[in-house]
Amino acid sequence: MSRVAAETVEQVRSLGDRYKYGFVTDIESEQAPKGLNEDIVRFISAIKEEPEWLLAWRLEAFRHWQTMTEPDWAKLGIPMIDYQDAYYYSAPKQKEGPKSLDEVDPELLATYDKLGIPLREQEMLAGVAVDAVFDSVSVATTFKAKLEEHGVIFCPISEAVQKYPELVRKYLGTVVPYTDNFFATLNSAVFTDGSFVFVPKGVRCPMELSTYFRINAANTGQFERTLIVAEDSSYVSYLEGCTAPMRDEHQLHAAVVELVALDDAEIKYSTVQNWYPGDENGIGGIFNFVTKRGACIGARSKISWTQVETGSAITWKYPSCMLHGADSVGEFYSIAITNNYQQADTGTKMVHMGPRSRSRVISKGISAGRASNAYRGLVKMLPGAASARNYTQCDSLLIGSHCGAHTFPYIESQNRSARVEHEATTSKIDEDQLFYCRQRCIDEEEAVALIVNGFCREVLQQLPMEFAVEAQKLVGISLEGSVG
């Protein structure tokens, strides 16, 4: 632990005031005109050579979106967003699609190197397949052959629409319908890319699947759409990590992730979100409005969300589980760190429908500077959820006297045999712990990183190895400048 903390502090120092991933790759983008109308929706659909049903679905979503207003119930101050003042399609220019990594634009590869995603190295050493999404188009996918051997489909969703239309059509929008909420509806109309994963019956996916999302071209909103289907008795672990370059103008991100778990299937979805949070005066930063939801359709199915949210100026995100199946399990492990003027309103919904369904929610919110950090969660036991069980624990840590930490849990039980337990605490870093560290010559910033890492341990433990290390460092980096 102390070694990691020392590394963290070293990293903090080396960073100075600069955001680590604040660089811009100079690649010519192919862009649709600014603004949003039916023509843009048609343009996106046409350029992706989509079937008629998908265009129709997009248009229905777009028409519905025009009747909606932005949600205002979250504890967030969201500046007016001009949806007409953004590009809805931008793709890195490529003459032909790359057949292997060698054909990929070297500048693009260099960007990934800076981000710490050495594709080739990963291919050889780490055993992680990366479906790297650059702006809106997936440019490289590795380990396809190995996955195909096992019958696992892992590809950009636009490719899946072409190759496996019946699968996409069967599941797309079944967990998050296009009418769901303002941002999900917008996404349904204009989503450009994302990942599609299909794990067939009885298959345990042989490797961790990972995707890195990047926002690159200025003023390009990213509208990713990810769909993961795990058939009976299958297992898949999916990793999502995010960084974005430094920009002064706000950038909008409205992603949708849908998970479907059938009988005895298990999906583990892990996220490290480290988009540009804006500078220390609250200028710039990403607006992150994400709809993530999993449906435990099958008996004994399990969906587990783990997230480390350190970036973005505004985070609006509630990864949820619809527990339809008997004995199904939903989990939500979350660390949300806000510093400076960052705002986060994040949490989960656990909706229990199946008998004996179980859910566990562990949320750790850390607020520093002038930031606002809110947990918002719903646990609902429907009449059918006999003997269902929920345990929720939300802990908030405040660093400094100008930040806010809030908890908004909603607990609704309509079943006598269901048991719901909720606990929440708010506290600051214990003076005694801090003193103990300083007594041992650990300086204050390092001590805070150490203590905060301890505070988050329950969640960090849930992350796959390669993420856990990165996340631990992030925890320290995100709190830079919050003490002293």
Next chain:
Amino acid sequence: MTTRVESSGVESWREAFESIRAALPGERDVAFEAFAARGFPTNRVEAWKYTSLRPLARQRFRPAEPDRDAVVPFLNAGPRIVLVNGFLREDLTTVPVGRWAGPDNRAGVEDEALVALNAAMAGDGYVLTIAEIRDEPIEIVHATVPSPTGPVAQSRNRIVIASGGTARVIERHIALGKGAYFVNGVTEVEVQAGGQLHHTKLQEEGADAHHLWFMPVQLDRDAVLESAVFTFGARLSRNQIEADIFGEGATLALNGAYAIAGRQLADHTSRIEHRAPGATSRQVYKGAIGGQARGVFQGHIIVAEGAQKTDGQQLNRALLLSGRAEIDAKPVLEIYADDVQCSHGATAGDIDGDALFYLRSRGIPANSARGLLVRAFLSEILDETPEDALRRAVEDRIDAFLEVGA
């Protein structure tokens, strides 16, 4: 957020307001317009998410009139204040009290539609000021006489504990007869520096009653308020407490126990705002819910910037005793200061199977065992209550509940 205005409901209320407007002391139009602009809250309003007043808006109520003959039963032989239909019965009141004389724009409580309605239409109310140490509990009875016209009783009351004062107050809400009626009352509480108020509310309204009661609280330096509410009656009830802690070192304890069955809805909503450092707040609410009844708990703790060393704890527990009972809980923490200890906990579920088995294995029949456990569950709140007569009254209500609800 949109506030739906049930215009038809508002219009019938305007009629009712006009009919008594001339007889009311003070300026009322502003308050009524504040109500009319909002209308009855529906569950589209966040603070009323789980308790919709739409059915209430559709009903017609007539302002209740003073009843000088009704016989009112008492708990104790001690000092008392008696209101019937929202009007003070001086002949039965044995404590010197002042009378409410119309809106005085205290604290912006008229933000709530129902409080605005009360400010517009309340015809009477007591003002109790205590500056000395009083050991003997003061019994305050709010009685309503139901009638086919659907009377609405609205009183506006005020308890002030001056510096150095200490008092015990028991507020009872009862029906004198059977039938529908609507109670929309306010008791303002102010505890000045070093004062202490021990307040108990026993809500035993009639089965067809609607009971909405709002209690704004202000606590000054080192003030103490302990308030417990026992909710048994009314078809729909909401006990709403909004406490502002202005003084350093103040102590606030809000407790509640409720037992509801049939189609009852009992809503306990509290907002505690710590505006001064070093204050303590404690809340424990426990409910037993049978039949198709619904319990609602909304607890909100706010710690303002600068309110360091705040200690705020909150607990909500609900027992669901039937297959169609429901609990909705929303315990909110809103914290703007770092050196604080705040927590909340909430649980919902059936009686513990192991405890039940333990009792049954010792030859106690299932029904008695359940009763024993429910009584034990609720009596934690009762344990804080020193008055014997009150204890007996609450225990009787729990027994009655166990016969029908559990």
